[in-house]
Structures are given as structure tokens and as C-alpha cells.
Amino acid sequence: xxxxxxxxxxxxxxxxxxxxxxxxxxxxxxxxxxxxxxxxxxxxxxxxxxxxxxxxxxxxxxxxxxxxxxxxxxxxxxxxxxxxxxxxxxxxxxxxxxxxxxxxxxxxxxxxxxxxxxxxxxxxxxxxxxxxxxxxxxxxxxxxxxxxxxxxxxxxxxxxxxxxxxxxxxxxxxxxxxxxxxxxxxxxxxxxxxxxxxxxxxxxxxxxxxxxxxxxxxxxxxxxxxxxxxxxxxxxxxxxxxxxxxxxxxxxxxxxxxxxxxxxxxxxxxxxxxxxxxxxxxxxxxxxxxxxxxxxxxxxxxxxxxxxxxxxxxxxxxxxxxxxxxxxxxxxxxxxxxxxxxxxxxxxxxxxxxxxxxxxxxxxxxxxxxxxxxxxxxxxxxxxxxxxxxxxxxxxxxxxxxxxxxxxxxxxxxxxxxxxxxxxxxxxxxxxxxxxxxxxxxxxxxxxxxxxxxxxxxxxxxxxxxxxxxxxxxxxxxxxxxxxxxxxxxxx
Amino acid sequence: xxxxxxxxxxxxxxxxxxxxxxxxxxxxxxxxxxxxxxxxxxxxxxxxxxxxxxxxxxxxxxxxxxxxxxxxxxxxxxxxxxxxxxxxxxxxxxxxxxxxxxxxxxxxxxxxxxxxxxxxxxxxxxxxxxxxxxxxxxxxxxxxxxxxxxxxxxxxxxxxxxxxxxxxxxxxxxxxxxxxxxxxxxxxxxxxxxxxxxxxxxxxxxxxxxxxxxxxxxxxxxxxxxxxxxxxxxxxxxxxxxxxxxxxxxxxxxxxxxxxxxxxxxxxxxxxxxxxxxxxxxxxxxxxxxxxxxxxxxxxxxxxxxxxxxxxxxxxxxxxxxxxxxxxxxxxxxxxxxxxxxxxxxxxxxxxxxxxxxxxxxxxxxxxxxxxxxxxxxxxxxxxxxxxxxxxxxxxxxxxxxxxxxxxxxxxxxxxxxxxxxxxxxxxxxxxxxxxxxxxxxxxxxxxxxxxxxxxxxxxxxxxxxxxxxxxxxxxxxxxxxxxxxxxxxxx
Numbered sequence: 002x003x004x005x006x007x008x009x010x011x012x013x014x015x016x017x018x019x020x021x022x023x024x025x026x027x028x029x030x031x032x033x034x035x036x037x038x039x040x041x042x043x044x045x046x047x048x049x050x051x052x053x054x055x056x057x058x059x060x061x062x063x064x065x066x067x068x069x070x071x072x073x074x075x076x077x078x079x080x081x082x083x084x085x086x087x088x089x090x091x092x093x094x095x096x097x098x099x100x101x102x103x104x105x106x107x108x109x110x111x112x113x114x115x116x117x118x119x120x121x122x123x124x125x126x127x128x129x130x131x132x133x134x135x136x137x138x139x140x141x142x143x144x145x146x147x148x149x150x151x152x153x154x155x156x157x158x159x160x161x162x163x164x165x166x167x168x169x170x171x172x173x174x175x176x177x178x179x180x181x182x183x184x185x186x187x188x189x190x191x192x193x194x195x196x197x198x199x200x201x202x203x204x205x206x207x208x209x210x211x212x213x214x215x216x217x218x219x220x221x222x223x224x225x226x227x228x229x230x231x232x233x234x235x236x237x238x239x240x241x242x243x244x245x246x247x248x249x250x251x252x253x254x255x256x257x258x259x260x261x262x263x264x265x266x267x268x269x270x271x272x273x274x275x276x277x278x279x280x281x282x283x284x285x286x287x288x289x290x291x292x293x294x295x296x297x298x299x300x301x302x303x304x305x306x307x308x309x310x311x312x313x314x315x316x317x318x319x320x321x322x323x324x325x326x327x328x329x330x331x332x333x334x335x336x337x338x339x340x341x342x343x344x345x346x347x348x349x350x351x352x353x354x355x356x357x358x359x360x361x362x363x364x365x366x367x368x369x370x371x372x373x374x375x376x377x378x379x380x381x382x383x384x385x386x387x388x389x390x391x392x393x394x395x396x397x398x399x400x401x402x403x404x405x406x407x408x409x410x411x412x413x414x415x416x417x418x419x420x421x422x423x424x425x426x427x428x429x430x431x432x433x434x435x436x437x438x439x440x441x442x443x444x445x446x447x448x449x450x451x452x453x454x455x456x457x458x459x460x461x462x463x464x465x466x467x468x469x470x471x472x473x474x475x476x477x478x479x480x481x482x483x484x485x486x487x488x489x490x491x492x493x
Numbered sequence: 494x495x496x497x498x499x500x501x502x503x504x505x506x507x508x509x510x511x512x513x514x515x516x517x518x519x520x521x522x523x524x525x526x527x528x529x530x531x532x533x534x535x536x537x538x539x540x541x542x543x544x545x546x547x548x549x550x551x552x553x554x555x556x557x558x559x560x561x562x563x564x565x566x567x568x569x570x571x572x573x574x575x576x577x578x579x580x581x582x583x584x585x586x587x588x589x590x591x592x593x594x595x596x597x598x599x600x601x602x603x604x605x606x607x608x609x610x611x612x613x614x615x616x617x618x619x620x621x622x623x624x625x626x627x628x629x630x631x632x633x634x635x636x637x638x639x640x641x642x643x644x645x646x647x648x649x650x651x652x653x654x655x656x657x658x659x660x661x662x663x664x665x666x667x668x669x670x671x672x673x674x675x676x677x678x679x680x681x682x683x684x685x686x687x688x689x690x691x692x693x694x695x696x697x698x699x700x701x702x703x704x705x706x707x708x709x710x711x712x713x714x715x716x717x718x719x720x721x722x723x724x725x726x727x728x729x730x731x732x733x734x735x736x737x738x739x740x741x742x743x744x745x746x747x748x749x750x751x752x753x754x755x756x757x758x759x760x761x762x763x764x765x766x767x768x769x770x771x772x773x774x775x776x777x778x779x780x781x782x783x784x785x786x787x788x789x790x791x792x793x794x795x796x797x798x799x800x801x802x803x804x805x806x807x808x809x810x811x812x813x814x815x816x817x818x819x820x821x822x823x824x825x826x827x828x829x830x831x832x833x834x835x836x837x838x839x840x841x842x843x844x845x846x847x848x849x850x851x852x853x854x855x856x857x858x859x860x861x862x863x864x865x866x867x868x869x870x871x872x873x874x875x876x877x878x879x880x881x882x883x884x885x886x887x888x889x890x891x892x893x894x895x896x897x898x899x900x901x902x903x904x905x906x907x908x909x910x911x912x913x914x915x916x917x918x919x920x921x922x923x924x925x926x927x928x929x930x931x932x933x934x935x936x937x938x939x940x941x942x943x944x945x946x947x948x949x950x951x952x953x954x955x956x957x958x959x960x961x962x963x964x965x966x967x968x969x970x971x972x973x974x975x976x977x978x979x980x981x982x983x984x985x
Binding site: 028030031035036037038039040043044047063066067068069070071072073075076080083087088089090091094095096097099100107108120121122129132133136142148152153155157169171344 | 520522523524527528530535536555556557559560561562563564565568579583587590598611613628640644645661
């Protein structure tokens with residue numbers, strides 16, 4: 002446990018780093034930029050995985066597994082993709098170590114075991130997958146190919162932060178092949194919608210759906226859709242992306258199919274992914290100065306019961322009540338931990354479960370036994386109340402839904418109150434400085450202007466929102482005509 | 494579909510390779526020795542994962558995730574482990590590619606992006622994990638640490654075969670830390686028992702539990718327990734291993750804890766794993782010359798329904814029956830596919846599902862409609878019968894259990910009839926040549942003799958079985974005294 006967390010007001014970034022470690026979510030490892038995801042953090046990730054996997058399968062996708070390595074000659078086949086990732090990739094050049102003749106007990110790379118073709122550790126799998134699809138697709142009957150992979154990928158980032166930006170991270174990457182452009186566009190949109198539903202309904206994180214500008218697009222994509230969330234410090238976080246890849250990869254890897262009409266055509270592609278970065282979004286959306294706050298859907302333990310007792314007799318009586326409560330709650334599908342460890346005091350346990358974001362804490366002491374009550378504490382509101390014992394199950398069951406919704410509402414209200422429309426660049430800078438959040442502004446549509454605004458303010462265009470009316474205006478920087486507002490923000 | 498499979502009698506090895514590809518389980522990739530696990534194969538692996546994961550969690554283990562890379566200096570810390578894996582590991586030496594100045598559009602390794610410390614792609618994770626545990630363990634209160642990881646690992650094997658031996662493979666690796674030697678020994682034994690239960694009850698693969706000789710032990714282990722299965726060609730396959738690591742890693746990484754008595758002691762360790770190799774065991778235990786045979790527990794589709802029809806009217810009538818049957822079967826928890834594709838003929842579908850090992854095939858034609866029957870085909874026995882429509886669900890439900898058991902019994906009978914006790918080396922060689930399988934023989938306990946037998950016959954000691962009476966005798970090669978028989982076999 003140790004000392005209290007740095008508060009968000011004191012230093013948001015430090016608060017985040019401390020929380021991730023103290024709540025037992027993840028920590029840095031001996032490998033530069035790579036993290037260890039600790040059991041508690043991994044259990045939350047598993048819940049995300051299970052729900053996403055279910056959603057993917059319900060929409061007809063199947064899982065498969067492709068190699069970790071991409072031979073250099075395949076990696077470079079789709080030029081823009083290669084260019085986008087070449088500067089930050091881990092390269093395997095040798096396949097053996099040998100004893101160091103100068104330093105017994107130590108090992109050195111064996112120069113005789115040099116690979117003829119270097120292998121890139123996948124930063125993303127389009128290249129290796131499209132090289133495989135070449136053999137899987139001959140006829141329109143083989144389409145669509147709807148495949149997803151759960152995997153680790155490596156991007157040699159220079160500045161890393163736990164969950165938000167790590168050299169190795171875990172993700173899923175969907176890779177689909179279609180007979181028509183429209184089908185591929187629809188698929189890319191469908192998957193972006195699935196990410197939005199997942200973020201909002203399961204993670205209680207409100208998101209804005211939109212498309213990326215050319216600057217911010219995935220390397221090799223013709224269109225990138227995204228969901229953008231807003232963190233409590235007013236910075237945006239891209240929580241998921243879905244790409245329409247056109248025929249770029251099909252052409253680079255020569256993937257053609259015979260159409261119903263008998264023509265040989267290149268297939269159309271999408272790819273889409275979310276990663277352990279979502280853990281960062283989760284933490285920064287809901288948590289507070291006391292630690293992690295988890296929506297019930299994502300909590301590995303939804304309810305913890307702590308006995309408050311002196312002596313074994315009291316413990317025995319309390320345990321009887323607690324075990325019955327636990328059984329009744331579990332029968333409702335609620336996950337419960339009864340923590341009767343005698344190695345830690347109740348106060349220590351309270352602080353620990355608060356730090357780890359367990360949604361509901363029940364405490365039972367001798368007075369509760371007398372009165373037939375239980376003390377119920379909500380993690381999200383930090384409120385406590387006494388509940389009659391025979392009302393506890395019903396109350397907790399209702400709270401699971403209520404807390405999930407209430408966390409979403411709170412985050413949505415914050416987000417909505419941090420979307421500011423501005424019509425001048427002075428206003429733009431003022432809002433960024435004083436309030437932060439999303440700035441809705443007109444933009445002339447050029448990368449040049451986008452880059453200039455970034456240089457001047459560090460804000461980038463997070464997306465061109467889908468659900469927004471066309472509105473003519475003039476670019477906030479250049480004054481040139483614009484047909485709709487876009488969302489700017491500083492971003493993670 | 495293409496032409497028929499090579500038969501097992503013709504060429505067992507070729508049969509296996511063809512089956513893996515034709516049944517859509519896996520295929521070779523563009524990366525030397527690395528496979529692509531195709532959706533159908535991956536769906537089977539997911540079923541194994543889910544069941545194992547459940548068993549691990551029920552016994553108190555939690556999942557976590559550790560880095561893909563092991564810095565060379567950590568890799569070499571436990572000497573025997575390093576020595577065991579150094580000769581076959583992929584090494585990352587650089588973190589960037591750059592444009593090839595001599596060949597525009599091509600990339601080369603950027604010599605300026607050389608890592609100071611090379612990174613080994615994990616062949617197994619003891620080193621990186623024990624380096625982490627150092628910070629997780631201070632007191633006896635922190636023990637036991639019961640952690641599992643689902644991950645990919647890389648071992649640069651020179652001769653690879655799909656599932657059986659691949660450069661990259663998927664596995665789970667458990668890594669536990671304990672306060673006492675006995676606890677660690679018990680854990681290692683418990684996990685080996687879990688593997689045995691999983692193999693027998695879930696995969697219908699009979700296994701023999703035992704311990705490895707020093708020669709065959711995991712590099713860095715003091716004791717390796719294993720489960721050994723027998724394939725249909727009489728070769729053994731090690732299906733899972735569980736290691737007692739003593740204090741070797743704790744000492745190499747200085748992992749100590751304060752005991753209840755206040756002493757500072759090194760912790761005791763285990764590690765244990767099974768991999769996608771189990772897919773190879775599954776295939777070679779049950780399958781036949783018509784293709785894959787799957788125990789119902791592992792079948793992604795347990796029942797397929799194929800309509801036999803001419804014209805849309807007939808199809809409509811058949812579909813009504815089929816959809817009702819499918820719904821009733823699903824209500825029993827049975828997975829069903831109704832294949833009414835009009836792009837393929839029934840005969841093609843029959844062959845395809847046979848090749849892919851779907852346990853039960855139901856066919857419904859116009860005559861069945863008249864008679865109120867369904868044709869039911871069992872994949873394991875290749876038998877067919879007509880079943881009254883209102884008996885189908887009950888019948889299929891019972892078959893799921895019956896086929897699971899019957900596949901196990903068949904494999905066990907084969908295995909049991911291929912354990913031969915021999916008392917002379919001539920007999921040993923004769924059995925190996927004429928019958929193959931496990932050979933139960935006395936051995937003098939030396940690595941020297943074990944190696945000699947291997948050189949002479951290619952047979953190795955698969956295990957020293959646990960459930961076996963002590964029996965004095967003399968070594969089959971040297972005639973020296975021996976106190977128990979061990980199991981020899983040629984192995985995958």
C-alpha cells in the first residue's frame with residue numbers, strides 16, 4: 002500500500018503512473034518499453050477480450066493465428082505501410098547465441114547464424130496475412146474472408162508509458178477480404194460501430210465516431226474510421242480504429258478472385274484493431290484520487306465482503322452470514338470475494354479494494370450481526386449506507402446496472418461539457434489553454450494547415466465526426482472555406 | 494477437396510502432413526518453420542485453451558503477461574537453461590529499418606539502430622519472469638505465486654512439422670513460486686495430473702504419467718514430470734511437462750523471502766506447459782484414412798445437417814425440419830451447423846465434413862420427409878442409420894458422450910496392446926522393428942546407457958512411470974542391476 006496516490010490536480014500524469022502500479026495493473030519490465038501485465042490488470046483485459054471476441058464471432062468472424070515474424074521482403078511489399086512502420090520495428094538478424102570465448106559463462110550472437118533474410122517482429126500483420134490470403138482466395142465463393150487474430154505486436158516507440166504506449170502490446174487485429182468496395186466499406190464501418198458499442202455499453206466510455214484525416218490515417222489505408230474518447234485531463238485518446246484498405250494490399254500481394262461473371266479482380270480489404278491501450282482509457286476515464294474505479298462489467302471482483310471481528314467466535318458468526326450472502330450474490334451471476342485473511346486489518350483491506358476499484362464493498366461487524374444489517378460502500382460515489390441483510394442481494398444486483406450506467410453518464414457529461422465550438426484561432430488557443438477538451442472548428446481540409454495548427458498548439462484533428470451536420474464556415478487558421486467542423490484535441 | 498488422402502499404411506508421415514492441410518487446420522507460412530493456424534484448427538485450439546484455463550483457475554492460478562523479449566544478460570543468468578536454449582533462439586539486434594540507398598523501394602537494417610543489449614525472443618519465460626518475481630516476493634505472505642501465461646514462443650528448430658515442431662508455437666506456461674520444497678513438488682505433480690486429466694477426459698487421449706530421466710529433463714529443472722501418449726504409428730509423443738525447478742532460478746535471480754520465522758530464504762519454483770503440439774497428438778491419436786476424427790468435446794461443429802433436395806420447394810420443407818432439429822439440439826448445448834449452401838453438392842459436403850472430423854452428420858432428403866426419418870452418420874465408426882425424427886435429439890445427445898468415451902477406449906486399447914515388456918536387447922530391437930510402441934525394460938540408470946540405446950535404436954526413455962511396482966532386474970543393454978522398468982519408445 003504505502004503512501005497515498007498523487008492527486009490528479011497535483012500531477013495528472015504522475016497520478017496515472019502511480020495508479021497503474023499501485024493498483025497492481027502493470028509495471029515496467031527489464032526490457033526497454035515493454036510492460037508486465039500483472040494478474041489483476043490481465044483479468045480486466047480478459048474481460049474485454051471475452052466480450053469483444055463474442056461480438057466478433059456474432060458478426061461472422063473467426064479467429065486464426067499468423068506468424069510473429071514478417072520477412073523483410075514481404076514487409077516492404079506495400080510501400081506506405083512499410084514506410085510507416087520501418088522506423089520503429091524490432092529486427093531479428095540471427096538465430097543462435099554461442100558461448101563468448103573471451104568471457105566464459107556469457108553468450109554472444111553467433112555470427113555464423115546470420116539470417117539470409119531479416120525478420121521483422123510484426124508491428125501489424127497486413128503483410129504476412131495478405132501474403133497468406135493470396136493462396137486462400139481464388140473465387141468469389143471464397144469471399145468474404147472474415148478473420149481476426151489475438152496477438153502481441155512490437156513497435157519500437159522511443160517514449161513509452163504503461164498501457165498507453167509500449168514497445169510490445171497485446172491487441173486483436175481483424176483482416177477481411179471482400180468482393181466489392183462497398184462491402185469492404187460496410188465492414189470497416191460495422192467494426193468501428195462494434196468498437197463504439199463495446200466502449201460505451203461495456204466499458205462505460207463515451208466515444209465519438211468519425212474518420213481520420215489523411216495525416217492521421219493508418220499507413221496503407223485509404224480511409225481510417227475511429228472512436229475517440231476524452232480523458233479527465235481534457236486530452237483525447239484514440240480507443241479503436243478500423244481501416245478501409247482499398248485494393249492496396251491485394252495489389253501488393255497479388256490477391257485476385259474470379260467473380261461470378263468470370264472476371265479476375267483484386268479483392269477489397271479492411272483491417273481493424275483495439276489493444277491493451279484500452280486499459281489506459283479505462284483508467285483515465287473513471288478513476289479518482291483514491292485509485293481505480295471500475296464499471297461492474299469489467300471488475301474481476303464485483304463485490305468484496307470484509308469481516309470486522311475480534312476473536313474466532315465473532316469471525317465464525319460473521320462468516321456464516323458472509324458465506325450465505327456470497328452464495329446468494331453468486332447465484333445472481335455476481336462475482337464475490339470474501340476476504341477473511343487474518344494477516345491484514347480491515348482498514349488495510351478497505352484501502353486496498355478502494356485502490357483496486359472493486360465496485361461494491363460489504364462490511365460485516367458484530368453490531369451488524371445484532372441489527373441484521375450490512376454496511377455497503379459504493380466505489381464510484383464513495384458513499385456508505387447500512388442495508389438490511391435480506392435486502393442486500395437485491396440492492397447489490399440493482400447497483401451493478403446502476404453503477405455501470407452512472408459511470409457512463411458521468412463520463413458523457415464531462416465529455417459533452419468539454420466540446421467547445423470556436424470560430425477564431427485566438428479562441429482556439431484560449432480554450433486549449435484554459436479548458437482543454439475537444440475543440441470543434443472549421444478547417445480548410447489541407448494537411449498543411451493541420452500540421453501548422455499542430456506545431457502551434459500540439460492539437461491534432463482527432464476525427465471528422467460522422468454524426469454532424471454540414472455547415473459552411475471558414476478555416477480557423479487560414480480563413481479559407483470549409484464545409485464542416487472537425488474535432489481537434491491534444492491527444493495521448 | 495482434391496484427391497484422396499494418402500493412407501496411413503502407405504505413408505504415415507505423409508498422411509499426417511496432408512491431413513493437417515486438407516482439413517484446414519494449419520499450413521506452412523512464408524516464414525521458415527512458422528505455421529499459419531487456420532480458423533478451423535484455431536477453433537479446436539480455443540476449445541483446449543478454454544478448458545485448460547478453467548482447470549488452472551479452479552486450482553487457484555491467475556493469468557498474467559510478460560514481455561516477448563529476454564535481454565541477453567538475463568537470458569544467460571540461469572546457466573543450464575541458457576545453454577539449453579541458446580543454440581536455437583531468434584535474436585533481435587536492431588530496432589529500425591531504413592531505405593536502401595542502393596535499391597530504392599527496398600529496406601535494409603539501419604546499422605545506427607543497433608541495440609546495446611541484444612534481445613532473445615522468448616523460447617520459454619523463466620528468465621524474464623523470475624527477474625520480475627524478484628520484486629514481487631518479499632515475505633511468506635506473498636507466496637505461493639501461482640501464475641500462468643498464454644503466449645507465443647520461438648525455438649529455431651532446424652526440422653519442423655506443422656503443430657509437432659514449429660519455430661514459433663503457441664502455449665501456456667505456468668510459473669509458480671513457493672515457500673517450501675514440498676509445496677513446489679506437490680504443485681508440479683498437481684499440474685502434471687491436471688494435464689493427464691485434460692488429455693484423457695477432454696481430448697480422449699490416454700497418457701502415461703511419469704518422470705523424465707536426467708537426459709530428457711527441461712534445461713534448468715531438477716525434476717521433470719510428463720504425460721506420454723502413443724500415436725497410431727507406435728511412436729510416442731510427449732503431450733505435456735511439469736518441472737520442479739528447485740531453487741535454481743531463485744538463486745540465479747536472487748529471489749528470497751522472509752519466512753514466518755524471520756529467516757531469509759530462496760523460494761522454490763515450478764514451471765509447466767502444454768502447446769499447440771497437442772493438436773498433433775489429437776490428430777495422430779484419433780484420425781483415420783478419411784481424415785480428421787474429433788472427440789465431441791473438441792469439435793467446433795458437433796453436428797452438421799445437410800439437406801438433399803431438388804428445387805426450392807423441397808429445400809423449404811427440409812429446412813423447416815432441419816431448423817427445428819438444429820434449435821432442439823442447440824437447446825441441449827450441442828453445436829450445430831445447417832449447411833444449405835447451393836454452391837456445393839451433398840456428396841461434396843459429406844466428404845468435406847468427414848475430412849474435417851465433424852462427429853455427427855444428419856442428412857435429410859425427400860424420402861426422409863415422407864417417412865419422418867433422418868439419416869445419421871457417425872464419424873468415428875463411419876456407420877449410418879435411419880433415426881425417427883423425434884428420436885434424433887435424444888440419440889445425438891447420447892452419442893456425444895458415447896463417442897467421446899469410445900474414442901478414448903479405442904485409443905487406450907491400442908496403447909495398452911503396444912506396451913511390451915522385454916528382457917533382452919535382441920527382443921528390444923525386434924519389438925521396435927516389428928511392432929513399435931512403448932517398450933518396458935530395465936535400465937541401469939546411467940545417461941551413458943540411455944545414449945547408447947538411442948544411438949543403436951533411436952528409442953529414448955519416454956518416462957519412468959509413476960504407477961508401477963518396483964521390480965528388480967538387470968539392464969537390457971548392460972546387464973547391470975536395475976530396480977524398476979522404464980518406458981522406451983521412438984518419439985515425436
